[in-house]
Amino acid sequence: MHLWTDLSQVPAGFGPSVVTIGNFDGVHRGHAEVLGRIVDLARQDAARSVAVTFHPHPAQVHRPGQAPELLTGLVDRAELLEATGLDAVLVQEYTLDFARQTPEEFVARYLAGPLGASTVVVGRDVRFGRDNSGDLRTMVELGRHYGFDVVTVDDVGAADHAEEGSTPGHDRWSSTYVRELLQAGRVQDAADVLGRSHRVRGTVVHGDARGRELGFPTANLGDVVGMVPADGVYAGWLSRPDLAHAAPDHADIRLPAAISVGTNPTFDGVERRVEAYVLDRDDLDLYDEEVVVELVEHLRPTVRFDGIEPLVEQMHEDVARARAILSGGPS
Missing domain, CATH: 3.40.50.620 (HUPs)
Incomplete structure (x- = not known):
């Protein structure tokens, strides 16, 4: 093209x-x-x-x-x-x-x-x-x-494709409707309209390293391009376009991830961030690399935990659910 x-x-x-x-x-x-x-x-x-x-x-x-x-x-x-x-x-x-x-x-x-x-x-x-x-x-x-x-x-719109199970209640597919769905965290319904999972992209920057300390090292996206959905935890994918261009057959081009959107209220955070933990990987060095994050399914809203122990316990549950969803198993 x-x-x-x-x-x-x-x-x-x-x-x-x-x-x-x-x-x-x-x-x-x-x-x-x-x-x-x-x-x-x-x-x-x-x-x-x-x-x-x-x-x-x-x-x-x-x-x-x-x-x-x-x-x-x-x-x-x-x-x-x-x-x-x-x-x-x-x-x-x-x-x-x-x-x-x-x-x-x-x-x-x-x-x-x-x-x-x-x-x-x-x-x-x-x-x-x-x-x-x-x-x-x-x-x-x-x-x-x-x-x-x-x-x-x-x-x-959806009325023309009712047999495909499109989101009910809206006869017209529109960008405005997708925005409404993302504002509500309804990324699966947004995918029905988009025909694919919604995605954002940004360059990986240094954060607080708190995820690594908790056993879940995350890629923090800076200068995010694309509409960020409602705060919460999502199952999704992290893709590496530069790696795909340089080595199209590389195994690490598209990786399963648990994605957090929000301010980290447990640690009194104020800056809204998009962070992606690549499942079961602590060996990736993604700093300064542009990545694309696809949001597949909303797992839960962002909540404030009373301490690190219940937060880590919930993170393990989030990762297990994300792994099941992305592997096609029961969530």
């Missing part, structure tokens, strides 16, 4: 292409299904499939105090978009200058220009251009002028 961060990087004569536009935060199942349709449509038309997305999120530019917490960072978003089969992704820097373009300026410069759009795929509620003044009717009119077709797609 081509990944462009500037329109100038699009090679001359790239089109024809089937293009869609969106933020695609989290790249959930609804996004993936729509993007899959775009890939299929492009193949049928002997064209390239392209997604235009934005960084930062437009809400972070227009109303930073009210912007939603993003589910994924740009690296993960790009990886997830690539997994849909797209030929290319253009990550457009979103600025106030960019937002001032008229609908026609945007279409002429981006869709009908270097991308050579033959088809543009949008939702029925599409808005684009200065002050969101462009809508579906505008896009269709501009398509006639610049020579591309406009195809509309409806939202895809």
Whole structure:
């Protein structure tokens, strides 16, 4: 997949292409299904499939105090978009200058220009251009002028896949709904919408070394990218992308882990942290390494223990449950 961060990087004569536009935060199942349709449509038309997305999120530019917490960072978003089969992704820097373009300026410069759009795929509620003044009717009119077709797609949601056991009560898969689930610690339900376990990433930093003293050395994530779910203890996986790139067959690329999110109230902690204990391993040196943590199942909420002994006892129980869950056994 081509990944462009500037329109100038699009090679001359790239089109024809089937293009869609969106933020695609989290790249959930609804996004993936729509993007899959775009890939299929492009193949049928002997064209390239392209997604235009934005960084930062437009809400972070227009109303930073009210912007939603993003589910994924740009690296993960790009990886997830690539997994849909797209030929290319253009990550457009979103600025106030960019937002001032008229609908026609945007279409002429981006869709009908270097991308050579033959088809543009949008939702029925599409808005684009200065002050969101462009809508579906505008896009269709501009398509006639610049020579591309406009195809509309409806939202895809749980109601369309009821046979798959999707989370009841929500007919529409959305990034907003995933945020609500993660805020409640419901990572399994979030995975139903995402089509995968939610993940965050960060660089392993030095902590208090308290876990090692208790017999459970943890990797403490600094500068976490991705939405951190509710405080609690989770079963999950720790992955090492740099190791995967350097040694694809290495046994330690993806490791089972018990993950703690919270402030360590037993020790009067105040800083909210994400820590991962790789099950039954005390030989790993992960400092300064970027890791990805996937959250599979919520084990329990964060609680304050009356001393170290009951805390360690509970940690042993957490590890045993995590091991059973991740090995496919009864939890």
